[in-house]
Amino acid sequence: MKTMATQLTLLLRMGQQRSNMRLLLKFVLILLFFFVLYSVLFHLLMLYEGRDYSWITGFYWTLTTMSTLGFGDITFASDVGKVFSVVVLLSGIVFLLVMLPFTFIQFFYAPWLEEQNKARAPRSVPETMSGHVIFTQFDDVTVNLIEKIGQYGIEYVIVTGELQNALDLHDLGFKVVVGELDDPRTYHRLRIDSAAMVVVLNDDISSTNIIYTIREANARVITVTNADLEDSLDILQLAGSTHVFQFTKMLGRALARRVLGVSMKANVIGRFDRLLIAEAPAMRTWLQGKTLTESRLREVTGVNVVGVWEKNHFSLPTPDAIIDESTVLVLAGTDEHLDRFDRSIGFDTETPPAKGPVVVLGGGRVGQAVANALKARLIDFRVVEKKAGIAAREEYFVQGSAADLDVLIKAGINETPAIIITTHDDNLNIYLTIYCRRLRPEAQIISRASLDRNINTLHRAGANLVLSYSSMVTTTIMNLLHPQQMLMLSEGLNVFRLPLHPKLRRKTLIGAKIREETGCSVVAVKRKEEMIVNPDPEIVLEKGDELVLIGSAKSERLFTEKYPTSEG
Incomplete structure (x- = not known):
């Protein structure tokens, strides 16, 4: 009862709802007028027929007749009385069975339900929220980002101008706030002054308006924006966006970069202070066929092999692991280390000959970005x-x-060393992967995935490597969110920095057995102002040191569970 009273009070306080209540009250008064009028006429007609009933009986007959219950215990004998009964019955059908429910729903129940829905979708965040990420668009990329930042305990909120959309997201378990995206008051209610970042992945025109509005509310908050068109880069920057990316172009360049056998130089994929993380294919180099121990890469070049990619699967290397033609080495080192590695490979600028052209399926934005990247590398x-x-x-x-064999033959499918599938339709990409794998069992197939859930399906279809648009956006934004603390590399490979746990003090790296127990490799030790890249396994860890580690998301979780940062 208290809850209902509260809701009624809230409803009556609203300006528009007060007007609705007045209309509803007028209708009820009209209904009561007819009810009293019919009761009076009932008495007069009964006296005309020589019968006398109480006023209670008159009200009873009027109610049963207007509501069409019609018990039949009281009836008129005269024609005038019967005509009167028909009039009362018809007016009851119109007023009680048609107009009353409609009026009640229109002027009372529907507004009340709308207020209930608004209460479910709040218009502000708690006063205690800080360090959160604000999303102005909801899609599969947003879902992936929310999942990833949740692993690091970062709060978020989605803002939308549509109430029904907010209710749908709320029912799905997302934190959502209703507010107009072009209203500065919306961002004040989102506590933008305390936010860590605003992610604006709307279309270019909407994003420009949103960025301008955000800058009116706060001039310093970090914003990340996607530009679909080349011309939008400058416009979004002029509007005030901190970071503007063309993620489709980035994805195209990443797809082109992973073609094996066409470029042997180490490709830098991440930077962590002085520490560089790079990838280098082993195909057609002196490394092919050797074990890591036999290669002596650390002694010769100074780089440390911290992982290997084998057909899109990342694993930590073992000393006796054999490097074959499909191996992509993940290297850690400084600029000098990587330069020595490139010189040792012997392909500083030359591109080794390939049997045929790389075939790119799809000429959209991603396909054109792949083409430009391949053209730049000759x-x-x-x-x-x-x-x-x-x-x-x-x-x-x-x-x-x-899907036309003659077209593929004309493009060079029979001689190509690699096929890159770039369409935005995952269903089509799966189809083309199966088709191309049947035509060229030995060729490398690289495919784009728009949705992360289709990555495994594309692998089963025959793709050697799958790069996800969603993962690329997530990787970029996560690296901006925690600069110099965490660096997310491709396909869930992370570099992260943590303070030395007390359990590891005064132990050597080799004695700490971090890699054996957690799956993470220590690639650097930050000691005061010095970054010791690829430290000697016999280095003694000291109080105040920070470890820079590399590993998968699972390995990182195992490390933080074993050595939680809250201790010490």
């Missing part, structure tokens, strides 16, 4: 594109369907 390629308007732009385009 790698021969062909792009298969179905739309004639796009295919006519450059001579390296082949117009036609990627």
Whole structure:
């Protein structure tokens, strides 16, 4: 009862709802007028027929007749009385059975339900919230980001201007706030002054308006924006966005970078102070066929092999692990170390000859980014594109369907060392992967995945490597969120820095057995102002040291569980 009274009080306080209540009250008064009028006429007609009933009986007859219950215990004998009964019955059908429910729902129940829904979707965040991330768009990328920042205990809130959308997200368990995206008051209610970042992944025009509005509310908060069009880069920067990326181009460059056998130089994929993390394919180098011990890479170049990719699977290397043609080495070192590695490989600027052109399936934004990256590296390629308007732009385009064998033969499918599938439709990418794997069992197939859930399916379909658009966006934003504390690399490979746990003090690296017990490798030790890259296994860890480690998300979780930062 208290809850109902509270809701009624809230409803009556609202300006619009007060007007609705007045209309509802007027209707009820009209209904009561007819009820009293019919009761009086009932008495007069009964006296006309020579019968006398109490006023209670008159009210009883009027109610049963208007509500169409019609018990039949009291009836008129005269024609006038029967006509009166028909009038009362018809007016009851109109007023009680039609207009009353409609009026009640329209002016009372629906507004009350709307207020209930608004209460479920709040318009502000708690006063205690800080260090949170604000999302202005909800999609699969947002879901992936929310999951990732949740692993690090970072709070978030999604803001949307549509109440129903907010209710749907609320029912799915997301933290959501209702507010107009172009209203500065919305961001004040989101405590933007205490926020760590605002992620704006809307379309270019909407993002520009949102960024301007955010800057009106707060001039310093970090914002991350995606630009679909090249011209939008400058516009979004002028609007005030801290970081503007073209994630589709970044994905295209990453896909092109992973082609094996066309470039042997180490490719830097992450930087952590002086520490650089790079990838280098082993195909057609002197490393192929050797074990890590036999390669003596650390002694020769100074780099440390901290991991290996084998057909999109990352693992920590063992001394007797054999490096084959599909191996991609994950290296840790300084600029000098990587320069020595490149010189030892012997392919500083030259590109080794390939049997045929790299075949790119799809000439959209990602496909064109792949093409530009391959062109910059002087790698021969062909792009298969179905739309004639796009295919006519450059001579390296082949117009036609990627599922047409004649088109693929024309593009060089029979001689290509690698096939890159770039369409935004995961269903089509799976289809093309299966098809291309049947045509060229030995070729390297690299595919784009729009949704993370389709990565494993693409691997089963025959892709050697799958890069996810969602993972790329997540990686970029996570690295901005915790600079110099955590560096997320491709496919869930993380570099992170943590203070030395008391249990590890005065132990050597080799004696601490961090790698054996957690799966993480120590790639650097920060000691005061010095970053010791690839430290000697016999180094003694001291109080105040910070460890820079590399490992998968699972390995990082095992390390933090064994050596929680809250201790010591």
